[in-house]
Amino acid sequence: xxxxxxxxxxxxxxxxxxxxxxxxxxxxxxxxxxxxxxxxxxxxxxxxxxxxxxxxxxxxxxxxxxxxxxxxxxxxxxxxxxxxxxxxxxxxxxxxxxxxxxxxxxxxxxxxxxxxxxxxxxxxxxxxxxxxxxxxxxxxxxxxxxxxxxxxxxxxxxxxxxxxxxxxxxxxxxxxxxxxxxxxxxxxxxxxxxxxxxxxxxxxxxxxxxxxxxxxxxxxxxxxxxxxxxxxxxxxxxxxxxxxxxxxxxxxxxxxxxxxxxxxxxxxxxxxxxxxxxxxxxxxxxxxxxxxxxxxxxxxxxxxxxxxxxxxxxxxxxxxxxxxxxxxxxxxxxxxxxxxxxxxxxxxxxxxxxxxxxxxxxxxxxxxxxxxxxxxxxxxxxxxxxxxxxxxxxxxxxxxxxxxxxxxxxxxxxxxxxxxxxxxxxxxxxxxxxxxxxxxxxxxxxxxxxxxxxxxxxxxxxxxxxxxxxxxxxxxxxxxxxxxxxxxxxxxxxxxxxxxxxxxxxxxxxxxxxxxxxxxxxxxxxxxxxxxxxxxxxxxxxxxxxxxxxxxxxxxxxxxxxxxxxxxxxxxxxxxxx
Amino acid sequence: xxxxxxxxxxxxxxxxxxxxxxxxxxxxxxxxxxxxxxxxxxxxxxxxxxxxxxxxxxxxxxxxxxxxxxxxxxxxxxxxxxxxxxxxxxxxxxxxxxxxxxxxxxxxxxxxxxxxxxxxxxxxxxxxxxxxxxxxxxxxxxxxxxxxxxxxxxxxxxxxxxxxxxxxxxxxxxxxxxxxxxxxxxxxxxxxxxxxxxxxxxxxxxxxxxxxxxxxxxxxxxxxxxxxxxxxxxxxxxxxxxxxxxxxxxxxxxxxxxxxx
Numbered sequence: 001x002x003x004x005x006x007x008x009x010x011x012x013x014x015x016x017x018x019x020x021x022x023x024x025x026x027x028x029x030x031x032x033x034x035x036x037x038x039x040x041x042x043x044x045x046x047x048x049x050x051x052x053x054x055x056x057x058x059x060x061x062x063x064x065x066x067x068x069x070x071x072x073x074x075x076x077x078x079x080x081x082x083x084x085x086x087x088x089x090x091x092x093x094x095x096x097x098x099x100x101x102x103x104x105x106x107x108x109x110x111x112x113x114x115x116x117x118x119x120x121x122x123x124x125x126x127x128x129x130x131x132x133x134x135x136x137x138x139x140x141x142x143x144x145x146x147x148x149x150x151x152x153x154x155x156x157x158x159x160x161x162x163x164x165x166x167x168x169x170x171x172x173x174x175x176x177x178x179x180x181x182x183x184x185x186x187x188x189x190x191x192x193x194x195x196x197x198x199x200x201x202x203x204x205x206x207x208x209x210x211x212x213x214x215x216x217x218x219x220x221x222x223x224x225x226x227x228x229x230x231x232x233x234x235x236x237x238x239x240x241x242x243x244x245x246x247x248x249x250x251x252x253x254x255x256x257x258x259x260x261x262x263x264x265x266x267x268x269x270x271x272x273x274x275x276x277x278x279x280x281x282x283x284x285x286x287x288x289x290x291x292x293x294x295x296x297x298x299x300x301x302x303x304x305x306x307x308x309x310x311x312x313x314x315x316x317x318x319x320x321x322x323x324x325x326x327x328x329x330x331x332x333x334x335x336x337x338x339x340x341x342x343x344x345x346x347x348x349x350x351x352x353x354x355x356x357x358x359x360x361x362x363x364x365x366x367x368x369x370x371x372x373x374x375x376x377x378x379x380x381x382x383x384x385x386x387x388x389x390x391x392x393x394x395x396x397x398x399x400x401x402x403x404x405x406x407x408x409x410x411x412x413x414x415x416x417x418x419x420x421x422x423x424x425x426x427x428x429x430x431x432x433x434x435x436x437x438x439x440x441x442x443x444x445x446x447x448x449x450x451x452x453x454x455x456x457x458x459x460x461x462x463x464x465x466x467x468x469x470x471x472x473x474x475x476x477x478x479x480x481x482x483x484x485x486x487x488x489x490x491x492x493x494x495x496x497x498x499x500x501x502x503x504x505x506x507x508x509x510x511x512x513x514x515x516x517x518x519x520x521x522x523x524x525x526x527x528x529x530x531x532x533x534x535x536x537x538x539x540x541x542x543x544x545x546x547x548x549x550x551x552x553x554x555x556x557x558x559x560x561x562x563x564x565x566x567x568x569x570x571x572x573x574x575x576x577x578x
Numbered sequence: 579x580x581x582x583x584x585x586x587x588x589x590x591x592x593x594x595x596x597x598x599x600x601x602x603x604x605x606x607x608x609x610x611x612x613x614x615x616x617x618x619x620x621x622x623x624x625x626x627x628x629x630x631x632x633x634x635x636x637x638x639x640x641x642x643x644x645x646x647x648x649x650x651x652x653x654x655x656x657x658x659x660x661x662x663x664x665x666x667x668x669x670x671x672x673x674x675x676x677x678x679x680x681x682x683x684x685x686x687x688x689x690x691x692x693x694x695x696x697x698x699x700x701x702x703x704x705x706x707x708x709x710x711x712x713x714x715x716x717x718x719x720x721x722x723x724x725x726x727x728x729x730x731x732x733x734x735x736x737x738x739x740x741x742x743x744x745x746x747x748x749x750x751x752x753x754x755x756x757x758x759x760x761x762x763x764x765x766x767x768x769x770x771x772x773x774x775x776x777x778x779x780x781x782x783x784x785x786x787x788x789x790x791x792x793x794x795x796x797x798x799x800x801x802x803x804x805x806x807x808x809x810x811x812x813x814x815x816x817x818x819x820x821x822x823x824x825x826x827x828x829x830x831x832x833x834x835x836x837x838x839x
Contacts, residue, residue, distance in 0.1 A: 002800075008621035008628075009786060021786065079627040080783035083634075083770035090688055097692030105688025186792045223788030233624065233785045343795025343804060347780055381780050385765035393824040395659055395736055395761050396729070396817025397593070403769065404609050406778040407795060407804065441692070474822060 018075035020235015041289035046115020049295035050240025055537030069112030114241030128173030166207025182206020186349025195468030318503035332416030333480030338470025351378030372416035609777030616782035707744035714743030
């Protein structure tokens with residue numbers, strides 16, 4: 001057995017808190033008492049919660065982030081292994097139904113500091129300007145209360161803060177470029193480029209992904225080991241655990257891990273007073289706060305608000321409109337698998353490294369509204385075997401045989417826009433979890449436009465796979481991401497929050513996560529969620545103490561505050577076009 | 579049993595060499611990557627990953643969830659879902675103990691279909707259904723059936739057209755959901771094992787060492803080139819059709835489970 005020069009790699013014996021191979025949590029963390037009334041209590045320290053905590057702490061607010069899962073030490077807690085990574089996923093029970101039931105856990109739900117940004121594949125395309133006005137353009141879905149141009153400055157900030165690697169010229173939507181160079185191609189990206197090029201379809205190679213292509217500060221560059229969705233031990237892939245939370249802690253924020261929020265308390269005068277939560281031993285606490293921001297993502301956010309129902313809001317807190325839990329969306333994520341005569345070895349390189357948005361916009365020649373992207377994916381053996389069970393009906397010797405060919409297979413993922421429908425929704429089941437909190441029930445069914453879009457997207461993706469040289473293709477119907485269920489809008493009768501994430505019903509209760517998205521485009525939502533969080537933070541900072549002592553609702557857009565970015569990120573080496 | 583007797587007793591269950599039409603002898607490492615060993619690389623893995631894989635290989639969990647009779651039945655079923663007759667006795671991958679362990683610990687994938695009972699109960703019902711079908715169709719316990727009859731019975735569940743005998747159970751639990759639960763657990767346990775990684779040529783854990791040859795399916799210096807051989811499925815099995823076999827899923831294809839993008 002060979003060993004590295006200097007002997008085999010040893011356990012991290014130090015008492016440091018590792019955030020990637022080089023970075024350490026280098027400051028003691030502040031600890032607030034439960035009866036210490038903090039300024040903002042953030043529920044859920046994931047993609048949005050991490051950014052909010054960082055911004056608000058930097059601006060001098062007293063902030064606490066409650067997180068149901070652990071505060072990861074990437075060196076001691078994470079593994080380079082598929083089966084060993086279940087702890088990263090939200091695997092508390094959820095009941096799923098409808099005609100096209102969604103699956104959760106590893107598919108789309110994170111637990112622990114960093115949330116889903118710990119196990120995302122880290123594709124970070126922006127939404128297109130058209131995404132914000134699909135009703136005006138196509139008569140489907142709903143318009144956003146903000147435009148692309150409101151969000152653009154925050155896209156630019158977050159692309160540097162993560163940062164995002166990609167081509168210097170990205171042609172779709174609002175064309176732009178990336179500061180960090182594109183990644184080298186793996187076997188799947190090669191195939192996507194080959195197939196697209198043969199068919200005359202434009203393709204982006206090596207990004208946009210929030211994975212470092214060159215080292216920056218105390219974060220090393222990618223080592224192409226392919227375990228992105230098992231958590232990046234390297235610290236090359238961005239997650240708020242390593243990009244924003246350390247800066248939040250350094251600036252006085254408290255992150256309180258293994259704290260499961262159970263109920264938001266409504267006090268006098270229609271204002272919330274804090275949040276009840278269970279600690280790791282199952283003891284119940286109540287943290288007082290002047291304002292609460294719920295960042296639990298598209299299932300846990302509506303669940304918490306519904307579990308906080310009270311006399312004033314019998315159908316769930318901030319649900320006077322009846323829209324809470326409704327308009328839940330997942331993206332069509334059909335995986336097209338192609339078998340090649342030559343070897344691909346798709347386990348190497350990040351799963352996310354090339355894509356095309358050529359089919360993103362509505363095309364009047366097609367029989368459906370909106371569109372889709374085609375992206376590289378890189379299922380590891382267990383995920384691939386499960387795909388073969390679905391796509392090929394494999395079991396027994398048939399499973400053994402197709403798996404022996406694992407290295408000959410290549411996988412592309414459709415990312416298609418599914419429209420918001422009121423009957424796709426989160427409600428509460430009568431069953432309870434380990435804390436006695438009612439668990440969510442999710443109902444999801446595809447509608448006509450969604451089905452047509454998926455059929456077309458699958459066919460086009462198969463065409464690209466064949467053009468790349470595949471001799472056989474299969475497909476696995478599936479869904480990716482979760483957004484909606486507490487959507488933002490101008491009209492309090494048809495939406496839950498306003499354009500800054502403040503609930504229409506309660507002036508000191510905010511929601512900031514994927515659940516506020518009115519529609520979702522065909523772009524992975526992670527970047528947009530973090531950009532919205534940075535914008536909400538700027539808004540809250542502009543409002544100052546008004547949020548804490550008045551019900552006044554000022555909708556003036558805040559100035560962009562680039563100086564609140566984590567140190568050394570803003571304004572570094574980004575090319576600008578237009 | 580002497581090795582030769584064992585070989586002969588199970589020859590119906592062994593893959594066939596198409597050049598000679600004779601069974602292929604069980605070997606330490608089936609698959610097209612002879613000599614490839616992920617475990618030989620473990621000094622290059624980080625310590626946490628090394629420990630997780632070591633435990634998986636060396637610490638087989640005790641049986642706690644299933645009753646003795648259920649255990650015997652499910653163990654045989656696992657041998658059909660992930661057959662390993664081509665592996666020698668020292669290189670088989672335990673599957674049943676890890677399913678038992680998951681259910682004992684109450685770990686879930688994070689959801690349950692609304693028309694399904696909890697996973698443990700689903701397993702118990704599914705095993706009852708298989709026992710009932712076996713009695714109705716053959717008047718025998720499943721484990722007494724010959725191998726091919728067992729395979730055919732399971733194939734009828736795979737096809738979502740189960741042989742008669744357990745209608746009441748399938749009215750409480752959709753047959754295709756039970757099949758999905760069973761197959762997913764079996765493949766998760768099999769392909770989590772380093773012997774399976776060696777079989778399929780997967781590089782395994784790769785931190786902190788990294789990969790450097792990303793393009794054209796090139797092996798790393800410590801990986802090996804593919805060396806294919808032909809094999810036919812064993813005569814006593816019906817699980818290896820030439821064409822994709824998803825007739826049962828045309829109406830309601832099951833959604834993908836793992837994360838991809």
